[in-house]
Amino acid sequence: VNKPKVVILGAGYGGLLTAVRLQKLVGVNDAEITLINKNDYHYETTWLHEASAGTLHHDRVRYNIADVINRSKVNFVQDSVEEIKADEKKVILSNGEVTYDYLVVALGGESETFGIKGLKENAFTITSVDSSRQIREHIEYQFATYSAEADKQEERLSIVVGGAGFTGIEFLGELVNRIPQLCKEYEIEQSKVNIYCVEAAPMALPGFDPGLVSYATALLEKKGVEFNIGTAIKECTPEGVLVAKGDEEPRLIKAGTVVWAAGVRGNEVIEKSGFENIRGRVTVDSHLRMPAHEDIFILGDCSAVINEENNRPFPPTAQIAMQQAVLTAKNIASLIQGKNDLKEFTFDNKGTVCSLGEHDAIGVVFGKKLTGFSASFMKKVIDNRALFMIGGIPLVLKKGKFNIF
Ligand code: FAD
Ligand code: NAD
Numbered sequence: 001v002n003k004p005k006v007v008i009l010g011a012g013y014g015g016l017l018t019a020v021r022l023q024k025l026v027g028v029n030d031a032e033i034t035l036i037n038k039n040d041y042h043y044e045t046t047w048l049h050e051a052s053a054g055t056l057h058h059d060r061v062r063y064n065i066a067d068v069i070n071r072s073k074v075n076f077v078q079d080s081v082e083e084i085k086a087d088e089k090k091v092i093l094s095n096g097e098v099t100y101d102y103l104v105v106a107l108g109g110e111s112e113t114f115g116i117k118g119l120k121e122n123a124f125t126i127t128s129v130d131s132s133r134q135i136r137e138h139i140e141y142q143f144a145t146y147s148a149e150a151d152k153q154e155e156r157l158s159i160v161v162g163g164a165g166f167t168g169i170e171f172l173g174e175l176v177n178r179i180p181q182l183c184k185e186y187e188i189e190q191s192k193v194n195i196y197c198v199e200a201a202p203m204a205l206p207g208f209d210p211g212l213v214s215y216a217t218a219l220l221e222k223k224g225v226e227f228n229i230g231t232a233i234k235e236c237t238p239e240g241v242l243v244a245k246g247d248e249e250p251r252l253i254k255a256g257t258v259v260w261a262a263g264v265r266g267n268e269v270i271e272k273s274g275f276e277n278i279r280g281r282v283t284v285d286s287h288l289r290m291p292a293h294e295d296i297f298i299l300g301d302c303s304a305v306i307n308e309e310n311n312r313p314f315p316p317t318a319q320i321a322m323q324q325a326v327l328t329a330k331n332i333a334s335l336i337q338g339k340n341d342l343k344e345f346t347f348d349n350k351g352t353v354c355s356l357g358e359h360d361a362i363g364v365v366f367g368k369k370l371t372g373f374s375a376s377f378m379k380k381v382i383d384n385r386a387l388f389m390i391g392g393i394p395l396v397l398k399k400g401k402f403n404i405f
Contacts, residue, residue, distance in 0.1 A: 003032045004336050007091060007100035009081050009269075011037035011065050012045060014106030014300035014321040017390055021329030023073040031336050033074045034098060036091070040065055040078050043129045044386065045108065046318050049167060051132035052259070053174030054140065054182075055358065058129050063399055068391040081107060084273040086293050102295050102332050105270075106325070109301030109316055112263035112279060118236035123260040126167055135259060140182065142256040147186040156256035158194040160241050162233045163262025164204035166354050169216055171261060172197055173356035176223035195225045196253055198243050200232035200262070205354070212362040215371050219356055228253075233262070264316060266302040278304060281313065286344040287331060288324055297332070299324040305347060320347055322389060353379045358403065377404060 006022065008015045019035045026033075043062040050056035065076055079093040084105065091098050111125040124135045142156040159175065161168050175195060183190045197204070197220075204227060205213045217227055228243060235242040240255040266280025275282050275290060281304040282290055288303065290296040300321035304313035314320055324345060331342045353363030353375055361375035370378060380401040387395045 003030065004101040005099065006031050006033045006102045006104070006332055006336070007098055008033070008035045008104040008106065009084075009091065010106035010108055010267075010300070011035055011042050012106060012108045012300060012321070013318045013386065014108075014325045015104060016042050016065065016068065017322050017325035018104050018106065018299065018329050018332075019074050020068055020070075020390055021326060022332060023070045025329060025333035026073070026336055028073055034077060034100075035065070035069065035074050036077045036079055036081060036093065036098070037065060038078070038080050039129075040076075041129075042068075042390075044383070045127075046386070047383065048126045048128070048132045049171040049355075050174050051129065052124075052126050052135040052171060053178045054136040055174045055178050058133050058136075060399065061132075062129055063391070063395065068395065081269050082272070083269065084275075084296075086273065086275070086290075086296060089295065100295070102297070102335065104297045104299060104328060104332070105302050106299040106321070107267035107269055107302055109264040109266055109280070110268060111260060112265040113260065114263065116233060116235065119233075119260055122236040122238055123162065123258040125260050126171060135257070139178075139257050143182050143186045143188060147188060153256075154192050155240070155254040157188065157192055158196065158240070158253070158255035159257045159259070160233075160253055160255040161195070161197045162241070162258065162260045164197050164199035164201075164217075164227065164229070165261065165263075166205065166352070168197060168199070168261040169205060169220070170355050171259065172220050172225050173216075173360070174358075176220060176225060177357045179224070190224070193224070194255075196228060196255070197225055198228045198231050198233050198241065198253070200230070202230050204229060208352070208354075209362075209364060209369060212364070212369060212371065216354065216356055216362050219360060233260075236260075264301060270302055278313075281316070283313070287342050288328055288345050297328050299328060305345065307347070314347055314349075317352075318386060319350065322386065323347060353382060355379045359405075380404065 041062040047061040051058040051061050083092040113119040146156045231243050231245045233241050234250050240253050242250040244250040270277050270280045282298045283304045284298050288297050301316040307314050351365035355361045361379045363370045363375045384400045
């Protein structure tokens, strides 16, 4: 029998949740489901700031894909996607190719450097398990080197975080807890460590509740972060970053570590495949399909869903990626079963919680503002919920966050 072929690209929030939902909705004889991912593990992208700072071990943020899929229904292929040939219904992988009847593209995002000179060469980004390990190990290497060298170079200990969006702020929240540990370990006076955050917009977390933003910046400042607001990174060099406020002459902030957390774009595969896109994101129709290609569903950071209230795309989040996955699994099952009663996507925004280290956070949940313990508790509930949605109770027990106090 010729079973319809469903191919899912990417095993992040969007792709893996689509796979585990679809495996429950269709029978073994109904479809041939293939899940393709670069690594044999899934990682919690939303926890990578912790692995990057070194406050959570990188093995805690990942788990084996094989542990959550039903291998009698989903065929897992570990490979890298190079290009999608939509007209030929074919995906080119590093080590082969696959054809499909229905394709789900959920390859996530990557860092957007806006063409700023030197960033690609000299700055780190929080985008994968390996990039997070590089950051953690680089910072530690700088501390160890400072401790060992005769001619002490204090700039080694300086860290610049580019961007005070949610990623930048969450990373800073971890960093301020990690630095005292590192100082103790390497017998370095904490006053020698400088942490700078450079944000181009007139406020940190632009657009978020100003009272909550003040709570976050005051807490981080108290723990040693120097905010440079209304200041843009213009260039990154091996010595540090060149920054400027408005039209002022650029000045150099020397730093041994620069982390660029100032923007994301969709996966490069989108552009390489010649899909119409804005910063690597495809504006999808109400069923999350690519215009003119009804067999291609695009989810998560590779997709843009327009918010009709302001005519702009919703920000790329795990929250929206998971909601898209739940709907896409249902819609593909419906197509396979010949029901063809496709449902339209509407985003149900439950709110945003931004962590400020292990025991503090800010957030707006169901329209209610939260700070401190209640926000931090809520953040762990959200983190555990993502595990639950994909791997049920066993995964929550294995990987969940229970360090409430
Ligand atoms: P991802 O979950 O990133 O998964 C993409 C997958 O595709 C990965 O497994 C990757 O390895 C794989 N892949 C990539 N390229 C290829 C290729 N060429 N071939 C094969 N496989 C490939 N959002 C929230 O809603 N709440 C939060 O609290 C939150 N916190 C965040 C904290 C940080 C530090 C960061 C960086 C982001 C955060 N986000 C948060 C945003 C959120 O993580 C993303 O929007 C979400 O991960 C997007 O899901 P996705 O399925 O599109 O991609
Ligand atoms: P972002 O685009 O939201 O923020 C980037 C920040 O960098 C902006 O404030 C921008 O003004 C600033 N910036 C841009 N260019 C700059 C320059 N040259 N110099 C200095 N600053 C500059 O990116 P992000 O924080 O990585 O977030 C990406 C997505 O992930 C968003 O949709 C966000 O909502 C989501 N996210 C959510 C959470 C959460 O819910 N807790 C956490 C992290 C990320």
